[in-house]
Amino acid sequence: DIQMTQSPSSLSASVGDRVTITCRASQNINNYLNWYQQKPGKAPKLLIYVASSLQSGVPSRFSGSGSGTDFTLTISSLQPEDFATYYCQQSYSTPYTFGQGTKLEI
Amino acid sequence: QVQLQESGPGLVKPSGTLSLTCGVSGGSISSSNWWSWVRQPPGKGLEWIGEMYHSGSTNYNPSLKSRVTISVDKSKNHFSLRLSSVTAADTAVYYCAKVATPQLHFDSWGQGTLVTVSS
Numbered sequence: 001d002i003q004m005t006q007s008p009s010s011l012s013a014s015v016g017d018r019v020t021i022t023c024r025a026s027q028n029i030n031n032y033l034n035w036y037q038q039k040p041g042k043a044p045k046l047l048i049y050v051a052s053s054l055q056s057g058v059p060s061r062f063s064g065s066g067s068g069t070d071f072t073l074t075i076s077s078l079q080p081e082d083f084a085t086y087y088c089q090q091s092y093s094t095p096y097t098f099g100q101g102t103k104l105e106i
Numbered sequence: 107q108v109q110l111q112e113s114g115p116g117l118v119k120p121s122g123t124l125s126l127t128c129g130v131s132g133g134s135i136s137s138s139n140w141w142s143w144v145r146q147p148p149g150k151g152l153e154w155i156g157e158m159y160h161s162g163s164t165n166y167n168p169s170l171k172s173r174v175t176i177s178v179d180k181s182k183n184h185f186s187l188r189l190s191s192v193t194a195a196d197t198a199v200y201y202c203a204k205v206a207t208p209q210l211h212f213d214s215w216g217q218g219t220l221v222t223v224s225s
Binding site for chain 2 (some may be wrong): 001034036042043044046049050053055091094096097098099100
């Protein structure tokens with residue numbers, strides 16, 4: 001299985017901050033990397049797919065980059081509604097695997 | 107926009123079989139997508155269970171493969187999950203999701219249903 005490791009596991013930030021979350025794959029996954037946002041009691045929501053493509057309806061303050069084994073999710077200016085847990089996920093091969101999550105707190 | 111809705115018992119006895127259904131609306135289950143199940147134990151991360159295509163092709167997580175069956179009912183536009191020999195470790199929120207092709211990301215999710223394994 002491909003292991004996905006996110007860092008940090010938790011992050012404290014303020015409204016207006018620029019935030020970066022990192023995801024590392026245990027092997028080359030090309031650009032088959034997706035990012036999700038999950039709020040308590042809700043299903044995950046797709047933000048970014050194939051490393052850098054913004055899902056329709058997602059604000060442009062979210063961006064993704066990377067290829068191979070190292071990827072980043074950046075939120076350019078945090079808004080109150082962005083405080084949530086973020087997961088990366090590889091879709092290069094089954095079993096699809098997720099990172100352990102990054103909890104973004106105020 | 108496709109919408110997904112999970113349904114099934116919220117309580118299953120140990121050693122029993124967990125059975126859930128995911129209803130698909132706003133689109134056809136016979137479209138060119140895979141359909142998947144993902145679970146999340148309370149307070150923990152996400153685990154992919156498996157997926158199926160309308161043709162009947164399936165892929166399962168090896169960690170669960172011996173206990174999992176995912177099937178489709180095209181006439182009802184829904185797909186189902188069966189997980190046998192459950193233990194307390196299978197207690198989780200179970201989500202169904204649409205896997206968009208060809209990039210294979212989960213672009214639509216059900217709201218999730220909590221299944222508790224307890225006697």
